[in-house]
Amino acid sequence: MDRFSWTTGLLELGETLVVQQRGVRLSDGEEKVKFDSGVLLLSTHRLIWRDQKNHECCMAVPLSQIVFIEEQAAGIGKSAKIVVHLHPASSNKEPGPFQSSKYSYIKLSFKEHGQIEFYRRLSEEITQRRWESIPTGQAMQVKRGSQAGRIRAVGIVGIERKLEEKRKETDKNISEAFEDLSKLMEKAKEMVELSKSIANKIKEKQGDITEDETIRFKSYLLSMGIANPVTRETYGSGTQYHMQLAKQLAGILQTPLEERGGIMSLTEVYCLVNRARGLELLSPEDLVNACKMLESLKLPLRLRIFDSGVMVIELQSHNEEEMVAAALETVSEKGSLTADEFAKLVGMSVLLAKERLLLAEKMGHLCRDDSVEGLRFYPNLFLTQS
């Protein structure tokens, strides 16, 4: 490990990136060192290792220092490795992590695979010895006063190299992640098929599934995100989880509801609850499914759906029809009101203000005047002045 020198990790002019691999650990001969998790880059000229957590920790060894390389296959609990045998360090070598070492070889452990490809490329580069024919210039260096010893390369070339590095790293990571994802999806697909089969049996009443088992089945579906094929209801509605959630909501929403006149739209509730949680947020469907259970669980809140499709949570004690009477008074006082005006007066959201006025209209208390200037509501004089 004493052959390495600290470096910026930026490629020099004339130097080309060949391959890189994440998740590589360095060892000094047989001994572990603290360089546990890094990106290993192979260029036409050097072998570079950069710490994944601390990008400033970056070191390299020239390929010309390599005597020969060996492969070490993976074993149980052991990653595949490449052993790199090196010439002794030259006397004018730049400073690196180690001053001296009792080993003349290092080991590269590929914790996230990629050993085979890397070995192949490294062999090629050692054979071709491209570093001998391509001279490298130093990238321009600008020393930053405040960061002593840190050198930055300036210019298009440096930037392009960095972008290419990033792109290649991303591609490599993606392809591996994608492979793993595909395998995972295969397994998930099996579960989907199995759940369909079970659902069919339930439907055709082949076998009495007890209620307990039905509940279990629903929770399995919920975990996997599979639509409930029996009832066609949205994902696992009516599970234990949603029951608990409903009870929680009843507790959380009591005060906010009281502060807002006893009624809130479901979008308001969604935002309120999730902002309060910070983590482990509820999905919109979780919220709706829990709210659907409020009434049957005899909780002090209920879900109400207006004709327009707008969904609200009301306190049980809240009586929208009574609020309508109050709304009628307000409108009468002002002669006429739009939803916006009413909302401002009463201190409600425009959405709910509109619903209340529409309800009042439905009940016959208000009349509408629908023009391009907006929707305006008047007391229904046809009813009162007969």
Next chain:
Amino acid sequence: QAKYKERGTVLAEDQLAQMSKQLDTFRTNLEEFASKHKQEIRKNPEFRVQFQDMCATIGVDPLASGKGFWSEMLGVGDFYYELGVQIIEVCLALKHRNGGLITLEELHQQVLKGRGKFAQDVSQDDLLRAIKKLKVLGSGFGLIPVGGTFLVQSVPAELNMDHTVVLQLAEKKGFVTVSEIRASLRWETERARQVLEHLLKEGMAWLDTQAPDEPQFWLPALFTELHSQEITPEEAKEAIP
């Protein structure tokens, strides 16, 4: 008869037990996947798209519930559900200006602004998926395809095919006239008028009667360069009563 029924019971119960076991195994596999690739999902919008598409293909909705494995272990849930909150807040803050219609681009910009410099990157695909989930809350979230992108609707206004088509027509210049509708869509004046009046009533269109030839119906949702007012995250939060 009885024997047949009995066998049926055993089979179903067996399958349930089998599913339970497979579920445990799957959970472990997913944990392993998460330990290696969770970052990929967090940081990479393209990978998220792949992931979502694969789930859809096999019939799985990773965003159905915060209690699902996908959400718990990959953290995809929190990402999209929080995005949902941010989308609601932005739409609410701008509703007075655009009547509840906003382009996907503008929504994207405003959401990114609200999230701040150090937050994860969010793509337009991410927004679309979050919006599709918000539909179920009943407050009128919807997507209207226009000119290769989308208008996001966030109010429960009835917009039928006629309205959508006129919005698409208006997308090119940000406004539309009765003559244009008659010429492009071959509608009668009355039909065009009704659609435009509806958009006016909903606050989604503004009327410019001082235009040279004939009144122009402008859609604030489509004003891109004319934005002067910037909504700060605080203002957006305050917009929720």
